[in-house]
Amino acid sequence: MIFVIILVVSMVAILGIARWVTWVLVNIENKYDNAGRILDLKDLASKNEVASALFRLVSEDGAGLWPPRAAHNRLPSCFQPYQDIYLELIPNLSTAIPALDDDINKQRIEEFRHKMSRLLCERVNILEVKHVLERFKLEGSRSLTQEIYNAVYCCVAVCRHAYRWGTIPVVKQAQNEIMLDFPMELNVPWSYLQRHFELSGESGNMTSNILLNFDQCGKRFYKVNITDSYKIATAEDIFSRIFFNIEVLAFPIYYEIALATTAFADQRKKGCIRHVKNIAKQIKKLLPIFFDNLRDSKIAHAVWLSHVQGFQAWGVGRIVNGKFEKHDGLSGNQLLFFSTIDAFLDLDRYLSDENMERYIPVNQRRLSLAIKNHSFRHKLDDGDVELKKYFKNIANYMRMFRSAHRSRARPYLEHPAPERLIMTAGKSVLETPKTKGFDDAYKPLDDMLMAQLQLTV
Ligand code: HEM
Numbered sequence: 001m002i003f004v005i006i007l008v009v010s011m012v013a014i015l016g017i018a019r020w021v022t023w024v025l026v027n028i029e030n031k032y033d034n035a036g037r038i039l040d041l042k043d044l045a046s047k048n049e050v051a052s053a054l055f056r057l058v059s060e061d062g063a064g065l066w067p068p069r070a071a072h073n074r075l076p077s078c079f080q081p082y083q084d085i086y087l088e089l090i091p092n093l094s095t096a097i098p099a100l101d102d103d104i105n106k107q108r109i110e111e112f113r114h115k116m117s118r119l120l121c122e123r124v125n126i127l128e129v130k131h132v133l134e135r136f137k138l139e140g141s142r143s144l145t146q147e148i149y150n151a152v153y154c155c156v157a158v159c160r161h162a163y164r165w166g167t168i169p170v171v172k173q174a175q176n177e178i179m180l181d182f183p184m185e186l187n188v189p190w191s192y193l194q195r196h197f198e199l200s201g202e203s204g205n206m207t208s209n210i211l212l213n214f215d216q217c218g219k220r221f222y223k224v225n226i227t228d229s230y231k232i233a234t235a236e237d238i239f240s241r242i243f244f245n246i247e248v249l250a251f252p253i254y255y256e257i258a259l260a261t262t263a264f265a266d267q268r269k270k271g272c273i274r275h276v277k278n279i280a281k282q283i284k285k286l287l288p289i290f291f292d293n294l295r296d297s298k299i300a301h302a303v304w305l306s307h308v309q310g311f312q313a314w315g316v317g318r319i320v321n322g323k324f325e326k327h328d329g330l331s332g333n334q335l336l337f338f339s340t341i342d343a344f345l346d347l348d349r350y351l352s353d354e355n356m357e358r359y360i361p362v363n364q365r366r367l368s369l370a371i372k373n374h375s376f377r378h379k380l381d382d383g384d385v386e387l388k389k390y391f392k393n394i395a396n397y398m399r400m401f402r403s404a405h406r407s408r409a410r411p412y413l414e415h416p417a418p419e420r421l422i423m424t425a426g427k428s429v430l431e432t433p434k435t436k437g438f439d440d441a442y443k444p445l446d447d448m449l450m451a452q453l454q455l456t457v
Helices: 002-044 049-061 077-092 102-123 126-142 146-165 184-196 206-213 230-265 269-286 288-293 301-312 336-344 353-359 362-373 385-414 437-455
Strands: 317-320 323-326
Touching: 002 049, 002 230, 049 146, 049 230, 049 362, 077 102, 077 126, 077 146, 102 146, 102 184, 126 146, 126 184, 146 184, 146 206, 146 301, 206 230, 230 269, 230 288, 230 301, 230 336, 230 362, 269 288, 269 336, 269 385, 288 385, 301 385, 336 362, 336 385, 385 437
Parallel strands: none
Antiparallel strands: 317 323
16 A cells, blocks of 8 residues: 555656656747747837737736746845735635535634734835835836736735635635725735736736746746645646646747738738748647646546635625726636737637726737737738638637637536535626526526637638
């Protein structure tokens, strides 16, 4: 028996190390290639709006790379307490088996929030926090590098999500809240950070909570479930990595889009064909990140809904001009890759203007908009057989993704979770007193997925 345990533990360790080594090698190769791509973009930026938007995204938000860099180990001293408090409290956030008793859950949530507010109040010097953010507003990266600013963004965002839920798995007691007062230590920096990224969302988003949560060695910094359960820990990790790794492979695609757009504008048809062909090829290489990982054997249905999804949801709001506005949490729909490919295919955008302004940082919005403005698919004529063929290939790959996503998402959401109401992270609580079961509650979202699938031609 002991031998079997040692064997299993060694296998897990070896697999872990192998994964890490692969990650580092791919990253080194990518960094080398990306440095050249970024120099090309800099040269092209004055001639082409897509290249200019991409260069701006990488050099401003990305701190010189994409996905964006975050220096979690170099926070300004006034933000260190936020990180310390998160890391100190997070082992108490999640519980293996949630209680089904409202009073017990209420007490858990209150205790967590009380402790977090008390520690924030005791340790954070809010004047110093304001001063640092105010200086960044005026002096930009001369006062604080973007990778440090990014780390601050991620840190404050995950602290807000931890406070929002107070316990994981998410329970009805917290889902039923409509508005929530946050400690000023979580509100004051948030308003600066959101203003910087020109966002109005109260919740974190794909950029703050997922993309910025990885450091340069591929380590995910802020975990949610500190647990002995291998199933829960790997489900949480693999799920986050899907999004991050998609953006790693998406950057060369954004670069090719900039080149294709420039070549088309310059009437260099051959070059344009080569770039659109590359885009199709690279999308084919990227999609297995989704297909190979969003499966029960890697991200277990049994743990995803209760332990992985809930933290990234939101579902409380605020009154604006006498009207209640509910804000949502994260969704795959916030990933830059999807909005840029839809724009390149000249398809309608999935997200509304309001949701773009709440959850997608302005430099990412600018990039999708520039690609849409310069999309040339509708300008092709009968002679552009090859270009049309490669555009069709891209649309077919995206259809494959959308139909697999539609069928794979459902069993995750359908899994029994008696502690909570039916909810997606991206659209909040779906259940109302009038809904009759899962199918009824989920139908509007499934219709949205179907509509986007049908649009993808
Ligand atoms: C268990 C995992 C997942 C579930 C249950 C799920 C569920 C959903 C639901 C219900 C929607 C429609 C509502 C909305 O816009 O938020 C949606 C949209 C979307 N999700 Fe997911 N999702 C999952 C994982 C993923 C992953 C891993 C990706 C990307 C790699 C992804 C990408 C998208 C995209 C791009 C959309 C917008 C619709 C579209 O463009 O077709 N989702 N998801």
